[in-house]
Amino acid sequence: MNPHLTGDTRHIPHNETARAACTDADPALFFPSVQGSAYNELVENAKTLCADCAIRRECLARAIRHSETEGIWGGFTGRERxxxxxxxxxxxxxxxxxxxxxxxxxxxxxxxxxxxxxxxxxxxxxxxxxxxxxxxxxxxxxxxxxxxxxxxxxxxxxxxxxxxxxxxxxx
Structure with a gap:
């Protein structure tokens, strides 16, 4: 399972996390540490994965409930959230x-x-x-x-x- 989804995922049943589009993705994609165009490219790639994810809304809700300020969750950056x-x-x-x-x-x-x-x-x-x-x-x-x-x-x-x-x- 992608470390992006580790932590408190009690609100998402295990069978749902297994359906996450990011399950096999590199967690760095969702927490880019670069700047400029490289950052924008990683963010767009992460959002592309999130766009059709079966648990996108649950992921976004988790970020909101836990006041996540960093990373892409449910297809949204911290600023977008x-x-x-x-x-x-x-x-x-x-x-x-x-x-x-x-x-x-x-x-x-x-x-x-x-x-x-x-x-x-x-x-x-x-x-x-x-x-x-x-x-x-x-x-x-x-x-x-x-x-x-x-x-x-x-x-x-x-x-x-x-x-x-x-x-x-x-x-």
């Missing part, structure tokens, strides 16, 4: 008026940092990704990115709550 925390905070701060305006057919510009919350809310109302893209005046791919970020932010929020920590927006 901090950003995800901020997105998780914003998920439920979508203006009801904004949703009302969009439902009324108004094309309202939504800043990218607020898009995951808006996309999540509209998907919950039964809108398709194409309808959302049209309403926001963005490409469908931008909606797909926002949807995935909203899903990851919701998982982050759940892991924080499970760990008994309040979710606070960083400065």
């Amino acid at each position: 901090r950003s995800l925390r901020d997105h998780a905070h914003r998920l439920h701060m979508v203006s009801p008026q904004l949703i009302t305006d969009l439902r009324a057919g108004l094309r309202v510009p939504v800043p990218a940092k607020e898009r995951p919350g808006v996309v999540s809310r509209l998907l919950g109302l039964g809108w398709s990704e194409n309808q959302i893209a049209e309403a926001l005046g963005v490409a469908p791919f931008a909606v797909q990115i926002a949807r995935r970020l909203a899903e990851d932010a919701a998982a982050y929020r759940a892991a924080e709550q499970q760990a008994g920590r309040p979710l606070a927006l960083t400065a």
Whole structure:
């Protein structure tokens, strides 16, 4: 088993850790000690492994519950996990008026940092990704990115709550 997954993995059943995409990978891939373009290349390689991993969300949740600040966990670097925390905070701060305006057919510009919350809310109302893209005046791919970020932010929020920590927006 990859040392990347050693430590407290009680939240992930053993049969799940065996299905991890990183099981046979070099742990240094997930904890790059180089800088510059070599760092970026290692991070991208790690993220590629994480992208289709069967336990990606569980891995991310473990990093959140244990306040991991270093390494790539669940496809996110430490910096990206901090950003995800901020997105998780914003998920439920979508203006009801904004949703009302969009439902009324108004094309309202939504800043990218607020898009995951808006996309999540509209998907919950039964809108398709194409309808959302049209309403926001963005490409469908931008909606797909926002949807995935909203899903990851919701998982982050759940892991924080499970760990008994309040979710606070960083400065």
